[in-house]
Amino acid sequence: xxxxxxxxxxxxxxxxxxxxxxxxxxxxxxxxxxxxxxxxxxxxxxxxxxxxxxxxxxxxxxxxxxxxxxxxxxxxxxxxxxxxxxxxxxxxxxxxxxxxxxxxxxxxxxxxxxxxxxxxxxxxxxxxxxxxxxxxxxxxxxxxxxxxxxxxxxxxxxxxxxxxxxxxxxxxxxxxxxxxxxxxxxxxxxxxxxxxxxxxxxxxxxxxxxxxxxxxxxxxxxxxxxxxxxxx
Amino acid sequence: xxxxxxxxxxxxxxxxxxxxxxxxxxxxxxxxxxxxxxxxxxxxxxxxxxxxxxxxxxxxxxxxxxxxxxxxxxxxxxxxxxxxxxxxxxxxxxxxxxxxxxxxxxxxxxxxxxxxxxxxxxxxxxxxxxxxxxxxxxxxxxxxxxxxxxxxxxxxxxxxxxxxxxxxxxxxxxxxxxxxxxxxxxxxxxxxxxxxxxxxxxxxxxxxxxxxxxxxxxxxxxxxxxxxxxxxxxxxxxxxxxxxxxxxxxxxxxxxxxxxxxxxxxxxxxxxxxxxxxxxxxxxxxxxxxxxxx
Amino acid sequence: xxxxxxxxxxxxxxxxxxxxxxxxxxxxxxxxxxxxxxxxxxxxxxxxxxxxxxxxxxxxxxxxxxxxxxxxxxxxxxxxxxxxxxxxxxxxxxxxxxxxxxxxxxxxxxxxxxxxxxxxxxxxxxxxxxxxxxxxxxxxxxxxxxxxxxxxxxxxxxxxxxxxxxxxxxxxxxxxxxxxxxxxxxxxxxxxxxxxxxxxxxxxxxxxxxxxxxxxxxxxxxxxxxxxxxxxxxxxxxxxxxxxxxxxxxxxxxxxxxxxxxxxx
Numbered sequence: 071x072x073x074x075x076x077x078x079x080x081x082x083x084x085x086x087x088x089x090x091x092x093x094x095x096x097x098x099x100x101x102x103x104x105x106x107x108x109x110x111x112x113x114x115x116x117x118x119x120x121x122x123x124x125x126x127x128x129x130x131x132x133x134x135x136x137x138x139x140x141x142x143x144x145x146x147x148x149x150x151x152x153x154x155x156x157x158x159x160x161x162x163x164x165x166x167x168x169x170x171x172x173x174x175x176x177x178x179x180x181x182x183x184x185x186x187x188x189x190x191x192x193x194x195x196x197x198x199x200x201x202x203x204x205x206x207x208x209x210x211x212x213x214x215x216x217x218x219x220x221x222x223x224x225x226x227x228x229x230x231x232x233x234x235x236x237x238x239x240x241x242x243x244x245x246x247x248x249x250x251x252x253x254x255x256x257x258x259x260x261x262x263x264x265x266x267x268x269x270x271x272x273x274x275x276x277x278x279x280x281x282x283x284x285x286x287x288x289x290x291x292x293x294x295x296x297x298x299x300x301x302x
Numbered sequence: 303x304x305x306x307x308x309x310x311x312x313x314x315x316x317x318x319x320x321x322x323x324x325x326x327x328x329x330x331x332x333x334x335x336x337x338x339x340x341x342x343x344x345x346x347x348x349x350x351x352x353x354x355x356x357x358x359x360x361x362x363x364x365x366x367x368x369x370x371x372x373x374x375x376x377x378x379x380x381x382x383x384x385x386x387x388x389x390x391x392x393x394x395x396x397x398x399x400x401x402x403x404x405x406x407x408x409x410x411x412x413x414x415x416x417x418x419x420x421x422x423x424x425x426x427x428x429x430x431x432x433x434x435x436x437x438x439x440x441x442x443x444x445x446x447x448x449x450x451x452x453x454x455x456x457x458x459x460x461x462x463x464x465x466x467x468x469x470x471x472x473x474x475x476x477x478x479x480x481x482x483x484x485x486x487x488x489x490x491x492x493x494x495x496x497x498x499x500x501x502x503x504x505x506x507x508x509x510x511x512x513x514x515x516x517x518x519x520x521x522x523x524x525x526x527x528x529x530x531x532x533x534x535x536x537x538x539x540x541x542x543x544x545x546x547x548x549x550x551x552x553x554x555x556x557x558x559x560x561x562x563x564x565x566x567x568x569x570x571x572x573x574x575x576x577x578x579x580x581x582x583x584x585x586x587x588x589x590x591x592x593x594x595x596x
Numbered sequence: 597x598x599x600x601x602x603x604x605x606x607x608x609x610x611x612x613x614x615x616x617x618x619x620x621x622x623x624x625x626x627x628x629x630x631x632x633x634x635x636x637x638x639x640x641x642x643x644x645x646x647x648x649x650x651x652x653x654x655x656x657x658x659x660x661x662x663x664x665x666x667x668x669x670x671x672x673x674x675x676x677x678x679x680x681x682x683x684x685x686x687x688x689x690x691x692x693x694x695x696x697x698x699x700x701x702x703x704x705x706x707x708x709x710x711x712x713x714x715x716x717x718x719x720x721x722x723x724x725x726x727x728x729x730x731x732x733x734x735x736x737x738x739x740x741x742x743x744x745x746x747x748x749x750x751x752x753x754x755x756x757x758x759x760x761x762x763x764x765x766x767x768x769x770x771x772x773x774x775x776x777x778x779x780x781x782x783x784x785x786x787x788x789x790x791x792x793x794x795x796x797x798x799x800x801x802x803x804x805x806x807x808x809x810x811x812x813x814x815x816x817x818x819x820x821x822x823x824x825x826x827x828x829x830x831x832x833x834x835x836x837x838x839x840x841x842x843x844x845x846x847x848x849x850x851x852x853x854x855x856x857x858x859x860x861x
Contacts, residue, residue, distance in 0.1 A: 087849030088856060129838060131845045154824050154838045155633055177795055190802075435706070448684045452691075452721025456706070459713045459720070462727050463749045528727040 073103040074243050074274035075127060079136030080150065082122055096122045097298040100136065106242065106272040109265060109288050111279055114295035120278045123295065124245050127276060128167045129157040140164060140243070163191065165243045168236030170229065170251050180223075180231055181206070181216040187239045198238075205234040208260055226252050237264050244268060246277040250284050262287045311358040311391040317341055321359035321514070325505060328516035333478030334446070335429050340512040350383060350408055351509030353425035357406045360421060360505070361387065366394045368402035373410035373551070373568035380408075397571050409472070411493040413550050413572035416502035418519060424487045426508035429515065431475045431485040451483050454526055462531055471536065477524045478517055491525065492535040492551045492595065498523040539593035542567045545576035546583040549595070607669060609634045609775060609807050614664035615654050617647075624650040626831045628664070634774065635805045639822035639839065641812055641854070647831035648811045649779060655809060656696060656777045657686055668775075691718050695768030695776035699783045701760035704767070705752045711738060711763055712748040718771045737766040741796060758789035762796065769800065776801075778810040782817055794820050815858055819843055827851045 080100040086092045097119040104110045112120040125131040126149070127138060133150035140147050142164045147156055161167075166187070178186075181202050188198035206216060209230040215223065220231045233249055246265075250258045258281075265288045268275060279285045285292070309315065317339075324338035343351040361367065367387055371380040375397040383406060384395045396402050399414040406423040416422060432442045435453050445453065454475050461469045474491035478484045486497060487506060497504060497517060504517040517523060525533040538552045543564040550572060552565040564585070567573035608631035615628040625647045632638055640648045653659040655666055657678040666678045671693060678686065690696070698704040705714050715734040716724070724730050735745045741762040752760050761781065768776060781797065782790040798821055801808055812818055818825050818839055825842045827835040827850065835848045846852045 084845075085847070087852050125844070130840050132837070132841055132847070154841075155636065157838055157841075158823055177792075435709070444683075448687060450687065450721060452717055452719075455720040455725070456709060456713045456717050459716055459727065459730065460710055463710050463712055463731070528730075529725050530728050 072105060073139075074106055074141045075104040075276065076139040076146070077101055077103070077123075077127070077136070078139070080123075080126060080133050080138055081135040082119070082126060082131060083134055097295070098135075100126075100298045102293045104243075104274040104276055106274050107269050108290045109269060109275040109277060110291050110293055111277045111285050111289040112295050113285070113292050114299075118295045118299055120295050121247060123298075124167075124247055124276060124278060128165060128245055129161070130167075164241055165245065166236055166239055166241040167245045167247070168233055168249050169247045170249075171232070177219055179217045180211070180220045183220055183231060184234045184238055187235060191239065201238060202234065205238055206231070208264075209234055210257060210260070226254070226257070229253065230257060233261060233264070237268070240271075242273055244273055244275045246275060246279075248278055248280065250279065250281060258284060308390040310363070311361045311387060311393075312344075313341065313355065313358045317355075318359040321355055324514045325356065325359065325516065328505070328514050329503070329518050331482070332517055332521050333482030333484040333515060335513040335515045337512055338514050340509050343509065344386075345382070347510040348427065349379060350406070350425035352507030352511075352514070353406050353408070353423050353509075354383060354386070354507075355509060356423045356505050356507035356514060357383075357387065357404060358391075360423075361391055361393060361404060363391070363393065365403045366396050366401055368396050368399065368405045368571075369407075370405065370410060370412065370569075370571075371408045372553070373412070373572075374570045376570060398575075399569075399571050409488050409490075410551070410568060411489055411496045413547075413567070413569040414575075416496075416500055418501040420502035422500075422502050422504045424489075424504065424506045426485070426487040426506045426511070426513070428473075429485055429506065429508040429511050429513040431473075431483055446482060449481065451477075454483050455528070458526060458528065458531075462528070468527065468531055468533070474533075475526050477526060479521050480524075483526070484515060484517075490535075490551060491533075492537055494523070494525045494533070494535065534594045536593065537595045538565050540565045541583055542573060542576075543583040543585050545573045545581045547573070547576055547581070607634075607673075608632060608675075609636075609669050610655065610809075611667045611675065612655060612664065613667075615651070615661050615666065616663040617650050617654055617659065618662045623831050625654060625661075628654075628826075628833055630826065630833075630836070632775075632807055632809065634807055636824065637801055637806075637808045637810065637822045638824045638826065639810045639812060639818035640826050640828060641815060641818050642828035643813055643854075646828040648813075648828045650831075651828065652777055652779055652809065652811045656690075656694065657681070671774075691721050692771045693773050693775065695765075695773045697761075697764055697768055697776060697778040697781050699780040701752065701757070701764045704764040705760060707753045708751050710749045710751055711743065711755075714752060714763060714767050715770050718767065722771065733770065734766075737770050738763075740769075740800070741766045742792075756789075757785050758793060761785065761793055765797065765800070769804065769806075772804070774807060776806055776808045778808060778812075780812055780814075781810065782812070782814065790817075797821060815843060815854060827854065 077100050081098040082096040084094040086094060100123055112123060114120055122131055126133050129149050138149040140149055140160055142160045181199055184202035184206060185198035189195055211230055220228050229252055250261050320339055324336045328336045341355060343354055345351060369380045369384040371377040387393055388395055399412040404421045408425045430442055432445060432453055435457060436442050458468050472490050473485055473488045474494055476484055476486055476494060499520055501519050503519050506515045527533040541548045542550060542552060544566050547567055550567045550569060553568040554563055554565055556563045610632040613629050615625060617625040628651055640651060642648045654661050667675045668678055669675045712731055712734040715737050716730040719730050735748060738745050738748060743759055743762055752763055782793055810821060822839045825839045826833045829850050835842060835851045843855055846855045
């Protein structure tokens with residue numbers, strides 16, 4: 071097997087104990103795989119479970135059944151049964167997650183917010199900052215904003231900072247949750263470019279994109295999530 | 303004459319035995335504070351009840367007793383205690399440091415070198431050197447047991463941070479026999495070096511706090527310090543106005559109400575011996591300043 | 597050692613096995629087992645009376661367990677049962693390789709002694725004997741916890757609550773411990789002061805590759821600082837896992853209640 075991600079019959083149900091133990095089945099029988107250099111886009115209407123699947127692949131949501139195989143340091147680890155510290159290790163050196171919202175770290179300069187994932191993986195601070203600067207420039211964040219913490223930025227600016235932070239690392243798997251949601255055409259084009267570059271580097275990606283045009287530009291394959299909808 | 307109503311040296315023999323056992327243990331563990339069943343003495347706490355009990359326990363009929371208070375043989379406390387033992391033990395008393403076999407002291411070590419066979423008995427108000435930083439007795443005992451003495455340096459650190467030098471001038475902490483940190487009683491730190499490798503036995507008694515500790519003859523006693531702020535001792539930068547001594551510890555005597563003062567040896571016996579030998583001071587007031595004394 | 601190699605270290609730093617503590621009929625803590633790895637931050641959450649503070653005291657050897665044991669990997673690499681350590685060894689561990697941050701800074705600081713001496717005390721306790729070097733190191737640490745070095749000679753009783761807490765952290769970290777216990781470190785501070793302290797702790801923990809066990813009832817603290825969470829109720833660990841997993845996808849009824857009780861930001 072060469073796949074970077076391999077899901078087999080993964081399923082997720084929420085049990086709402088505060089609402090009298092209501093069971094909310096989200097997805098069931100989720101099976102697909104992602105090869106290196108491939109971008110798989112999840113499609114389906116709102117509430118079909120796209121984000122839940124992405125979160126399960128990141129280990130943010132627990133998987134209640136089936137398996138989620140992740141190629142990590144040359145071997146396959148099943149996220150459904152992995153130890154917390156294995157998941158942490160996978161997140162540090164294998165899977166990156168680009169969400170719509172920046173979880174702002176107070177008081178830290180934008181340039182350092184972006185450079186941080188590289189520094190955490192052992193890149194020298196100067197080099198990490200240089201690479202962060204390049205990425206911010208491409209995403210049209212003016213240099214005068216770099217020393218400021220991103221919490222004061224507009225929604226679009228914050229999202230671009232977040233994209234820069236997500237794309238700066240050399241992780242072999244990237245999960246993209248609506249990376250272009252509130253961007254203008256120019257910046258959307260930059261993100262499409264960035265995704266294409268990642269593909270040539272062999273990065274496996276799973277994305278959720280609502281914009282049809284973008285979806286066609288980046289998707290190698292489309293997986294329709296409706297087929298995994300769990301019958302309530 | 304021995305007053306018929308008192309046992310020899312006031313205390314009963316059982317009490318003296320108990321105190322002697324404590325003293326023996328203290329000698330066996332230099333610097334360690336041995337608890338003992340301190341008795342009520344016919345004087346208030348703070349007047350030397352600890353020292354008096356130690357003296358009473360070790361005194362024999364052949365002993366020659368000297369008692370000093372801040373170096374002086376002729377202050378109230380010294381005279382009272384000397385009279386007390388003169389009356390209850392009938393021992394010979396003296397003011398001469400050299401002639402005495404037992405010297406009870408409050409806050410000084412005599413200037414004349416002590417010799418083997420002598421016993422120096424200190425009166426101690428607060429035996430625990432860590433007390434002002436750590437109020438819990440259970441905790442200070444544990445710190446002694448485990449030789450955790452970082453806290454003692456905290457006090458010295460505070461001195462330097464506040465005054466630029468170690469300002470502790472009396473009751474300056476020492477380490478005995480490279481093990482226990484000990485409070486030398488409120489002697490000026492000028493006297494600290496005299497405790498080191500001293501030929502005489504040094505005993506410390508704290509009556510109210512019920513502790514006895516000891517430095518056996520020829521024991522290493524090191525004053526605590528920092529590498530970059532080594533221990534130094536100070537004295538007033540003047541010769542004694544009476545005997546001219548330039549290396550003794552001086553008391554400041556105010557002579558009138560116009561600011562006049564003079565500096566004289568605090569050790570009266572030392573000063574008198576020197577004067578008898580023909581040394582004379584300038585009898586003049588000296589500038590009020592201290593200088594490191596090497 | 598870099599953070600990375602510390603985190604990938606496969607040998608646990610601290611191992612708890614079947615820990616229990618009874619006070620008469622009351623079981624304050626029951627059957628707690630887990631391993632903590634170097635550089636890992638574990639949050640113990642739960643409401644008052646859930647047993648989390650008792651557990652912290654058991655883990656830090658301040659309390660003897662009724663059953664079970666705690667082992668710690670000493671600096672020489674040997675895993676030792678804390679109950680077998682002599683008192684001298686245990687106390688030495690406490691002032692060198694461990695830190696303990698109390699909720700009330702007055703418990704962890706000498707309030708009447710200057711900030712410099714508060715930080716320097718641990719160094720003097722391990723034999724530092726050079727005033728200048730002790731003071732320089734203390735200054736560096738005051739800077740790291742964002743206390744104006746000009747206040748090095750002031751006693752913490754003249755400090756604000758947030759400064760006291762930061763001073764307590766500096767005092768604990770000066771000997772470069774590998775494990776820090778924190779008992780409600782942000783309790784009693786107002787919100788803006790809390791945010792600054794959390795940010796500072798987050799940075800220090802990751803820069804120094806510290807392992808930490810943090811007791812808190814504040815899930816926001818757990819989210820910001822910890823990798824892993826243990827949820828306690830009635831003396832038992834009822835749920836454990838990655839912090840974001842437990843907080844975003846809580847499984848147990850009690851955990852769902854805790855999570856749903858947070859006011860939205």
